[in-house]
Amino acid sequence: MKYLFFLKRALKNNTIYRFDYFLGCLNVCIQIFISCEIWKALYITNHVSGKVSLNVVLTSFIINLGLSNIYSIDDLTVQRKFCDGTIICELLKPINYRIYLLADTVGNILFKLLFNLIPCSAIMIIVYRNYFIFCINPCSLCVFFLSIILGFMVLWEISSIVQMLCFWIVNVWSISTIKDVFINVLAGTILPVWYLPEAIQNIIKYTPFAAIYITPLKIYLNQMGTKQQIEALLMQLIWIIILALFGNLLWHMGKKKLVVQGG
Numbered sequence: 001m002k003y004l005f006f007l008k009r010a011l012k013n014n015t016i017y018r019f020d021y022f023l024g025c026l027n028v029c030i031q032i033f034i035s036c037e038i039w040k041a042l043y044i045t046n047h048v049s050g051k052v053s054l055n056v057v058l059t060s061f062i063i064n065l066g067l068s069n070i071y072s073i074d075d076l077t078v079q080r081k082f083c084d085g086t087i088i089c090e091l092l093k094p095i096n097y098r099i100y101l102l103a104d105t106v107g108n109i110l111f112k113l114l115f116n117l118i119p120c121s122a123i124m125i126i127v128y129r130n131y132f133i134f135c136i137n138p139c140s141l142c143v144f145f146l147s148i149i150l151g152f153m154v155l156w157e158i159s160s161i162v163q164m165l166c167f168w169i170v171n172v173w174s175i176s177t178i179k180d181v182f183i184n185v186l187a188g189t190i191l192p193v194w195y196l197p198e199a200i201q202n203i204i205k206y207t208p209f210a211a212i213y214i215t216p217l218k219i220y221l222n223q224m225g226t227k228q229q230i231e232a233l234l235m236q237l238i239w240i241i242i243l244a245l246f247g248n249l250l251w252h253m254g255k256k257k258l259v260v261q262g263g
Contacts, residue, residue, distance in 0.1 A: 003103040010107025028069045028120040035061045051194045058131040064189045064213050066121045070112040075176035078163040135220050147216040150236035154211045157243035167254030187213040211236040
């Protein structure tokens, strides 16, 4: 229950800055609109090969850019606590610090989901209703939403690892930026994964990047059979476990290092 308090606190904090809410909605709509219009123009002028239909491309951008908005995680949270010294107070609390960070992130994401993603996605789907592919299979939708949750956990664990590096690196901003570039390029939020070289696509399959956006998208677009969906969900779980173990290892090593420095 104590972690639920942190979640609620993060949710309430977001309601204070209402202007940020409107800017966030505008930002999402503009990103989706620009991306969709660019790809519409490329398809109309035949500047891209028709590996997939325009409907699939626009649907993927609406879903991926929408998810990337609520998936936004602040990689500099722990670094700021190091800079102002509050990390010491945080470590004295009788809580699991990584779960506390997760609860705080989930609170922020719930706000974006309810008051940002849903209204913005609804607007964009209406605007591109002639192109958007609607999934009407209840089972596929349930698996899709489950995959979204697992994809978020994969991304959060990666972000958590970056944050834990604060124990060894003064500024993790550069590492965070590199991480974002890899995710945006390899997970298909900038360029549809179908247009990447086949060799790169085969490599991406075995990385955690595919588990973040590509797996939920392929499930939504019905590009996976039942067996493939189960395998993809299991792969997401495996990546969560691997990354969580590594993140916990860094956390425990970092705490010891911090104690030595303080002594």
